[in-house]
Amino acid sequence: MKSLLIVYHSQSGTCARLAMAAREGAVAEEGVQVQVLRAWDAGTRDLVAADGVVLVAAENSGALCGAMKDFLDRTFYPAIEHGVVIPYALLVSAGNDGRNAVRQAQRILSGYPLVAAAEPLILRGEFSQDHGAAARELGQALAAGLAMGIF
Numbered sequence: 821m822k823s824l825l826i827v828y829h830s831q832s833g834t835c836a837r838l839a840m841a842a843r844e845g846a847v848a849e850e851g852v853q854v855q856v857l858r859a860w861d862a863g864t865r866d867l868v869a870a871d872g873v874v875l876v877a878a879e880n881s882g883a884l885c886g887a888m889k890d891f892l893d894r895t896f897y898p899a900i901e902h903g904v905v906i907p908y909a910l911l912v913s914a915g916n917d918g919r920n921a922v923r924q925a926q927r928i929l930s931g932y933p934l935v936a937a938a939e940p941l942i943l944r945g946e947f948s949q950d951h952g953a954a955a956r957e958l959g960q961a962l963a964a965g966l967a968m969g970i971f
């Protein structure tokens with residue numbers, strides 16, 4: 821059984837809905853158990869126990885939202901120490917941009933042993949059916965890759 825961790829932070833509920841949509845896609849894959857945690861509640865232990873991780877966060881004030889930054893700051897050195905070499909996917913929700921949040925996350929993540937399994941996905945504007953579908957697809961793709969041992 822493979823384990824997929826979905827870590828999210830959400831102020832208005834948009835990222836929470838995207839995280840749940842990613843979960844919906846991931847649980848459709850057999851052989852993968854999925855855990856969804858708020859960034860404030862997630863830590864190194866959760867990363868160490870996971871075979872893959874989806875990060876769902878907003879761009880706030882031209883940067884990665886603080887709670888996701890906090891999660892990455894808290895787990896950075898422990899993840900290196902534990903050799904957490906697992907695939908990750910990044911999903912950024914933004915009003916009309918999102919590029920700086922992606923840039924910042926990628927810069928931080930380039931120092932992790934985590935390995936990008938997909939291109940970062942930016943979803944702009946309020947939650948929509950299309951956004952839900954895109955998040956579901958991302959969750960399912962990562963879960964399928966884990967189940968098939970592709971990563």
Ligand SMILES: Cc1cc2nc3c(=O)[nH]c(=O)nc-3n(C[C@H](O)[C@H](O)[C@H](O)COP(=O)(O)O)c2cc1C
Nearest residue numbers: 830831832834835878879880881882914915916917
């Ligand atoms: C304080 C604040 C700052 C924001 N800054 C940006 C920004 O710099 N660029 C952008 O595209 N959207 C920005 N937004 C919009 C959010 O990224 C967008 O509403 C997102 O869906 C919020 O998701 P969440 O409420 O689930 O965290 C900002 C929203 C807030 C509340």
